[in-house]
Amino acid sequence: MVPFSVSDLIVRHPGAPVPTVNAVSFTLIRGETLGIVGESGSGKTTLARALIRLLSPESGSIRFENEDITHARPAALSRFRREVQMVFQDPFASLNPRQKIRKALTTPLAVHGMRDPAEREARARQVLRETNLPDDALERFPHEFSGGQRQRIGIARALILGPSVMICDEPVSALDLSTQAQILNLLVALKQSQNLSYVFISHDLSVVRYFCDRVMVMHHGRIVETVAAATMEADARHPYTRALLDAAPHPGRRKTRNVPKEAETTVFSN
Amino acid sequence: MEDASAATFKVTFDAKQPASLHRASSARHTGRLASVLFAARREGTLIAGAALLSVIFTLALVAPYAFPGDPLAITGPSFLWPGEAAGHSLGTDALGRDVAAGIAHGARFSLFVGMGAAFLSTLAGVAAGAVAGFFGGWADRSFVRVTEIFQTIPGFLLLMVLMEIVPPSLFSITGTIAFVSWPMMARVARTEFMALRSREFVLAARTLGYGPARIIVMEILPNALPPIIAIASVSVASAILMEAALAFMGLGDPNTVSWGLMIGNGREFLRTAWYLSAIPGGAIMATVLGFNLLADGLARYLNPHRADRASARTP
Secondary structure, three states: OOOEEEEEEEEOOOOOOOOOEEEEEEEEOOOOEEEEEOOOOOOHHHHHHHHOOOOOOOEEEEEEOOEEOOOOOHHHHHHHHHHEEEEOOOOOOOOOOOOOHHHHHHHHHHHOOOOOHHHHHHHHHHHHHHOOOOHHHHHOOHHHOOHHHHHHHHHHHHHOOOOOEEEEEOOOOOOOHHHHHHHHHHHHHHHHHHOOEEEEEEOOHHHHHHHOOEEEEEEOOEEEEEEEOOOHHHHOOOHHHHHHHHHOOOOOOOOOOOOOHHHHHHHHHO | OHHHHHHHHHHHHHHHOHHHHHHHHHHHHHOHHHHHHHHHHHOHHHHHHHHHHHHHHHHHHHHHHHOOOOOOOEOOOOOOOOOOOOOOOOOEOOOOEEHHHHHHHHHHHHHHHHHHHHHHHHHHHHHHHHHHHHHOHHHHHHHHHHHHHHHHOOHHHHHHHHHHHOOOOHHHHHHHHHHHHHHHHHHHHHHHHHHHHOOHHHHHHHHOOOOHHHHHHHHHHHHHHHHHHHHHHHHHHHHHHHHHHHHHOOOOOOOOOOHHHHHHHHHHHOOOOOHHHHHHHHHHHHHHHHHHHHHHHHHHHOOOOOHHHHHHOOO
């Protein structure tokens, strides 16, 4: 079954002359990790927020497991909310600073009808273990944790309802390099143990190549190319993708920036 | 991001005030008492405001025991100056009523009106501002229209007109003052809710399926409280001033003693017995100053970017 099937999606911020996401179509296959790359302002985050229905699209359709959720009302989204969760970019902003971790992890369960407090507590402890966090994390406030630990808490919160799809919006870009690797390894492990599919947004090509199966390249709100992550270097055809690849730091290559003038003009005239 | 701003703050703190930094670190070494004293010095406005208000609250609490009976009853000869006769420490007014009893009983009235009006206007203002700021759209547009109407009418003028209509009593005065002052609180709450509703932890709550009521009360409100508490404290002071001005103009309850009424009664004798206006005037000033100091101190104390809060955070 296909978790997500998106066609001709257009998302426009109020008052904006040009849609931020413009005629985007794609499908997410069960069990895959689909990367979305592009420079800042290319519409990656807006696409992610439209997918999870934080923003309402102007037109087009989003189908989740063959059910049209494009304009579903909040009450009808209840199952969708349990199935699709999001990991946010900034681990400092994504946790309520005035809430203990217990509350952050158990409230979603109460909202979705788990009535027994002991059961909620047990589930919270379970996701803490799955994300390699200590049990006593429940008693603490977000500011008592490091950036990497907070991102683990963000992942634990996304796991708590037992989702099948996780949308990760630059989940490691706010972290330092050693922590990035730990979080990425955790996500890889969770994909196996929880049978997850990922939509993984990043501007970091080395992360995407390591982590993803397929990569969609976004530019000015459009998807210009979709390539297999493993063979991206060889297969990428679109000049914007080539420019991104050339702009990325590359181990063993002397010149790190090698964007010919003609390529640049082609890229930005789109 | 917060850590970075805390770090830059520390650097400037370092460079400009090495002496106070030294005090801070030495306080940490000499133990608890010293650090409490150091905190008290830094939170000076908070302590001063709380001290001033505790005197006035004590006065209000002991009034029925220290000055039993009706404070508007005639108890001695008229125009006794403060200290002139035993038993009338603050003198008597034109009718021979004890000024000290009026001040003490008036404190009860002023504090009740001030805190009651502030409580009601905070409740109404935060509710309206939260709905407008969180939902936006037509809720916000109609909210802005309503508060603009209030903004174009001078608040005190509206209060005077309303007090001509409703019979003056403790509760009607409190309610009417709350009615003219809720828009200020509502605007503060609206701004806070608008800023917080797009924060990532609120987006996370929405993706988890939280309903709007839960998001407003459990997620946003606790983070919007510091400015709301500070403004509420200021609005106690402004409600006390409004009540005093009403009573001064004869629009208050003539059968209840209040500081504004005492000033109004003393106005005719300003040249011969100025203490009749000056003493209740001083009481109002002290109370308003107390609440303003408290508001200032609270705003500083509750600010999450305080230096010591930042350094307590683990890196």
